[in-house]
Amino acid sequence: MANRAYCLVLPVILGGLLLKLWEPQAVSDSLKVRMNEKTQIVSFNANVIINCELYDFHLLPLEINGIEVRWFHRRTNSANEVKVFEYYGGKQTSFRSGASISISGLRMGDASLFLPLIQLQEGGEYRCEVIISPNRAQATSRLEVEAQPSSILLPQEVVVQEKKVFTLECIVAGFYPEPVQIIWKKVISGTHSLIVDNSEAINISSNNDGTFNATSHLILQPLLEDNGTIYQCVVVHKSLLTPLQSSTTLIVTELVKSTDVEKTIMYVLLIVMVLGFCVWFFVEPFAKGNTQVTALCRWSKDWWRQGLRQHQALRLQQRQLSRVVRRLFGSNLRHRVQ
Structure with a gap:
């Protein structure tokens, strides 16, 4: 009886297994x-x-x-x-x-x-x-x-007069996102570098494509012994695997001074002017009617006026020379920085 029931159940179990195997995946x-x-x-x-x-x-x-x-x-x-x-x-x-x-x-x-x-x-x-x-x-x-910075704008070298306050500019262009760090370093002995602290706050500006520019300024007052010193502008940004940097070399020149000849001429003209003024002012009122003294007074007056004109002309030349020097160094410096 048990064998008969087993024979009836077995086909049902096998049929169920076959249906499971053929069910769509x-x-x-x-x-x-x-x-x-x-x-x-x-x-x-x-x-x-x-x-x-x-x-x-x-x-x-x-x-x-x-x-x-x-x-x-x-x-x-x-x-x-x-x-x-x-x-x-x-x-x-x-x-x-x-x-x-x-x-x-x-x-x-x-x-x-x-x-x-x-x-x-x-x-x-x-x-x-x-x-x-x-x-x-x-x-x-x-x-x-x-976006990685597309460029660092820093001149290869800059010319500046000794003891003159000078601002060095570094422009980093075309980076994204906005946070960026700019570090100034001074190269020592050609191998080691020292971080410089006298820099101004970074100025950030945006471009039409959504990227940013950053400008950093370093304030310097170099001496003659600083001639040839190398400064580095180092940029740290999350898009860079290693910091980006650019270097510039300082060319320090002596202050432009007046020569000894110019000083001597100025002193001589000043003495002539003083003497001419004294003769004109003190002698002429008491020499009326005396043709020789009157002629001397007129000569002194002419010398005084001529000396005054020469003194003014020399001062004008000095001012023009100073403007030319400042314009020469200033324009040269601005040209290099730009």
């Missing part, structure tokens, strides 16, 4: 997508691929006409989400210029998004959504866009 598979867990850091204007892949899904290759893919972007510190790309019914629709996915990659479960020439404002959170009816899966990933 889609019933047991769950749709899952995977994206980068770490923030993806990319360079400004680079071509970028944001990964989004199906995993633990065994029905590959896929019938792509039955797949729907959507990509969304949300900027940093923003609650609004914007659709970037959509694939549906075998058609790609880009809401951001150049956005696309690989059709051959999608057949193998790769829905990664391609974005050419990434811009600074495109950093933030990206969401990938994949639909294989009736299943739906999604994941998010973060993207950060950086």
Whole structure:
């Protein structure tokens, strides 16, 4: 009796097992997508691929006409989400210029998004959504866009007079994000460097493309022994693996001084002027009617006037010479700094 019951139950058990084995795989598979867990850091204007892949899904290759893919972007510190790309019914629709996915990659479960020439404002959170009816899966990933400094504007050498207060300027251009550190160093013995503290606060300005510029000033009052000294402008920014730096060399010149000959001429003219004034002022009132004394007074008066004119002309020449020297060194310096 027991054997007979066993024979009746056994076909039922075997039939159940066969039905389980022949059940469609889609019933047991769950749709899952995977994206980068770490923030993806990319360079400004680079071509970028944001990964989004199906995993633990065994029905590959896929019938792509039955797949729907959507990509969304949300900027940093923003609650609004914007659709970037959509694939549906075998058609790609880009809401951001150049956005696309690989059709051959999608057949193998790769829905990664391609974005050419990434811009600074495109950093933030990206969401990938994949639909294989009736299943739906999604994941998010973060993207950060950086721009390395494009240049450091610092002259190779600058000319300055000794003991004159002088401002050295270093301009760092085209970086993002905004935080930046600029350090001034003085090179000692050609190998060692010493950080210089007498620099002003950094001035930050923005460009039309969203990048920033920074300007730092170093105040100097060099002596003749500082001639040939090398100063370095060192830039520290998160986009740089190592600090960026540029160097300049000081050319210190002596102060422009009046020569001894010019001083002697000035003293002689001053004495002649004083004597001529004395003769004119004190002698002439008592010498009326005396032609010789009157002639001497007139001669003294003419000498005094001539000496005054020469003195004024010499002073004018000195002022003009000083302006020329200042303009020469000043324009040369500004030209080098620019």
